[in-house]
Amino acid sequence: MNPSKTALQIPAGPAVRVLRQRAIQAAAVVLLVSTACFAIVQSLPGDIAFRIAAGRYGYDHVTAASADAVRAELGLDRPAWQQLLDWLANLLTLDLGTSLVTGAGIAGELGLYLSSSVQLAAAALALALAAGVTVGVLAAARPGGVLDRMTTLWVSAARALPPFLLGLVLILFFSVHLGVLPAAGHGQASNIVLPAATLAVGLSGLFARVTRDTVVQIRQSEYVRFAATKGLGGRLVFLRHILRNTGVTLIAYIGVQLLILIEGVVVVESLFAWPGLGHALVHAIFWRDIPMIQATALALALLVVVLNTVVDLGSLALDPRPRSREAVL
Amino acid sequence: MTTSNSISEAALRQAPPPAPPRDPRQRHWLMTGTPAQRAAAGLLAVLVLFAVAGPLAWRDHAAQDLSRFLEAPNLAEPLGRDHVGRSVIARLAHATQLSLMMAVLCVATALLAGTLAGICAAWRGGWIDTALHGVSEAFIALPALLVVLMFSAIANGDLWTLYLGLALAQWVEYFRMVRARSGLVLAGPAVEAAGMLKLGPVHIMRRHLWPELRPLLTTMATFGIGSSILALSTLGFVGVGVRPPTPELGLMITEAFPYYHEAPWMSLAPVLVLTTILIGLLSLRRKETSP
Numbered sequence: 001m002n003p004s005k006t007a008l009q010i011p012a013g014p015a016v017r018v019l020r021q022r023a024i025q026a027a028a029v030v031l032l033v034s035t036a037c038f039a040i041v042q043s044l045p046g047d048i049a050f051r052i053a054a055g056r057y058g059y060d061h062v063t064a065a066s067a068d069a070v071r072a073e074l075g076l077d078r079p080a081w082q083q084l085l086d087w088l089a090n091l092l093t094l095d096l097g098t099s100l101v102t103g104a105g106i107a108g109e110l111g112l113y114l115s116s117s118v119q120l121a122a123a124a125l126a127l128a129l130a131a132g133v134t135v136g137v138l139a140a141a142r143p144g145g146v147l148d149r150m151t152t153l154w155v156s157a158a159r160a161l162p163p164f165l166l167g168l169v170l171i172l173f174f175s176v177h178l179g180v181l182p183a184a185g186h187g188q189a190s191n192i193v194l195p196a197a198t199l200a201v202g203l204s205g206l207f208a209r210v211t212r213d214t215v216v217q218i219r220q221s222e223y224v225r226f227a228a229t230k231g232l233g234g235r236l237v238f239l240r241h242i243l244r245n246t247g248v249t250l251i252a253y254i255g256v257q258l259l260i261l262i263e264g265v266v267v268v269e270s271l272f273a274w275p276g277l278g279h280a281l282v283h284a285i286f287w288r289d290i291p292m293i294q295a296t297a298l299a300l301a302l303l304v305v306v307l308n309t310v311v312d313l314g315s316l317a318l319d320p321r322p323r324s325r326e327a328v329l
Numbered sequence: 330m331t332t333s334n335s336i337s338e339a340a341l342r343q344a345p346p347p348a349p350p351r352d353p354r355q356r357h358w359l360m361t362g363t364p365a366q367r368a369a370a371g372l373l374a375v376l377v378l379f380a381v382a383g384p385l386a387w388r389d390h391a392a393q394d395l396s397r398f399l400e401a402p403n404l405a406e407p408l409g410r411d412h413v414g415r416s417v418i419a420r421l422a423h424a425t426q427l428s429l430m431m432a433v434l435c436v437a438t439a440l441l442a443g444t445l446a447g448i449c450a451a452w453r454g455g456w457i458d459t460a461l462h463g464v465s466e467a468f469i470a471l472p473a474l475l476v477v478l479m480f481s482a483i484a485n486g487d488l489w490t491l492y493l494g495l496a497l498a499q500w501v502e503y504f505r506m507v508r509a510r511s512g513l514v515l516a517g518p519a520v521e522a523a524g525m526l527k528l529g530p531v532h533i534m535r536r537h538l539w540p541e542l543r544p545l546l547t548t549m550a551t552f553g554i555g556s557s558i559l560a561l562s563t564l565g566f567v568g569v570g571v572r573p574p575t576p577e578l579g580l581m582i583t584e585a586f587p588y589y590h591e592a593p594w595m596s597l598a599p600v601l602v603l604t605t606i607l608i609g610l611l612s613l614r615r616k617e618t619s620p
Contacts, residue, residue: 024466025466025467025470026470028463028464028466028467029467029470029471031467032467032468032471033471033479036479037479156608156611156612159607159611160604160607160608160611161604162559162562162563162603162607163563164562164563164566164567164579164582165582165600165603165604168582168586172589259472259473262472262475263472263473263474263475266472266474266475266478267474267563267566267567270567271566271567281475281478282478282567282568282569285478285479285481285482285569286568286569288482293479293482297475297478297479300472300475301470301471301472301475304470304471304472305470308470
């Protein structure tokens with residue numbers, strides 16, 4: 001092993017395979033989500049044109065004439081399959097259409113939602129990883145110790161307190177009783193603290209657990225003992241051998257937890273009025289804003305695929321050993 | 330929420346540890362379980378009793394009496410009255426019943442569909458396997474909440490659409506687990522021998538596949554019930570789930586929250602029921618041995 005080769009490199013062959021698999025998955029997701037959305041929206045009860053007109057002009061100003069105008073303008077009177085093909089064709093040309101409610105272009109709004117969702121998810125993930133890995137490494141120093149048992153309790157508590165309840169508890173404590181953090185809104189740096197913390201609490205316990213188990217396992221491995229035997233310092237052994245090998249397990253585990261994170265983002269955004277994809281999706285469902293439902297649902301689903309791809313490539317970089325055909329989770 | 334218990338396929342591909350032979354005279358694990366497990370089972374039993382008998386004891390959950398606005402708890406009304414003077418205990422009982430029933434139904438449906446599809450894919454292979462696996466690839470990348478949310482857009486919180494959405498969001502986990510495990514078992518020497526002895530598919534299912542899958546399926550179903558209850562209450566909380574006036578735990582929390590200062594018991598009751606169910610389900614699992 002040449003010491004200068006410790007830099008992270010992604011092996012080309014497996015990387016291409018990962019990207020190909022994920023691209024196919026992305027295409028399948030797009031097809032599934034858009035068709036499902038459309039089928040669902042077609043089976044809606046009531047007259048969609050009336051609802052849209054109500055959304056535009058207010059409930060008191062809706063007449064049959066205004067609903068007819070909306071219907072003609074949006075082409076809601078054509079057969080369903082034509083509208084679906086239309087929509088898929090538009091999607092291929094990256095035209096997401098306009099919101100049925102606000103009449104604004106969706107692509108522009110979507111960029112805004114996406115950036116704030118990614119911001120929130122990244123902040124939560126960073127917070128959870130920092131807390132989880134630190135606690136996990138410390139707990140691994142004394143398996144069965146106080147910190148170790150606290151971690152187990154933490155994991156169970158986080159599982160029993162779903163994100164929306166946890167968010168409520170945090171709002172009550174920090175905003176209502178202490179008044180130190182804003183409960184809702186967007187724009188100031190302090191706004192992200194509570195939603196990100198809500199998401200991070202659940203994830204950090206799980207990360208701590210996985211880190212602790214892996215570190216305990218790796219500490220007993222032969223290569224760590226050999227590294228210590230040949231006289232490497234404790235810090236070097238920890239960084240070069242223990243932490244890197246823990247990273248392999250942890251990154252694979254993050255891939256599994258991504259779905260929980262994205263689901264949490266949807267819930268937490270609605271709770272804290274954080275203007276992201278989840279918030280927009282819930283509102284679009286409420287107003288039956290078809291293009292918006294499709295765009296936000298697609299963005300969320302593709303976000304999962306993209307993040308999973310990053311995780312795959314990351315684990316390849318950390319652990320370039322050839323492996324048998326990996327399952328795409 | 331739902332995928333928290335998905336088992337990575339790499340782990341599934343390793344040969345399973347040999348199961349200890351079951352002694353038919355072995356006592357049920359509830360008798361031999363840890364105190365925590367027995368306590369959890371007791372808690373859940375109490376809640377199930379509340380869900381079954383409660384709606385019979387307090388029939389009317391929709392009768393409003395505005396003169397009894399936010400009435401404090403008393404003997405006749407153990408949890409007082411809510412902001413429009415409805416009996417909170419009646420609403421709680423009906424909500425618990427709804428949550429548990431929906432969760433059990435959804436998990437049963439998802440488990441049955443996923444298991445059948447998984448065994449089908451592993452057994453037949455070929456294009457059926459390819460098609461089912463392709464569909465599951467798309468589903469596995471979709472957050473379950475997204476599927477349920479889109480379904481909840483169909484009808485204004487109609488129960489059957491929520492049920493379909495929840496079941497559809499969960500089948501894929503069972504499918505992937507069963508497919509991976511069955512592939513291992515079916516390729517093994519025991520099944521090969523059974524095939525040579527012409528023992529037929531029923532025997533293989535009963536004697537080889539089922540004992541292998543049962544413990545995993547039970548664990549997954551326990552988690553699945555918890556996550557279904559959570560998903561339902563989350564939807565209610567966000568406002569796109571069950572429609573009022575139907576009582577539902579998440580919806581009750583949302584409705585009660587503005588009156589938190591005047592009537593804290595109103596918000597705490599549904600929260601307590603929800604967390605008790607989740608803790609009970611979580612502690613039912615046997616302690617896994619940590620490495």
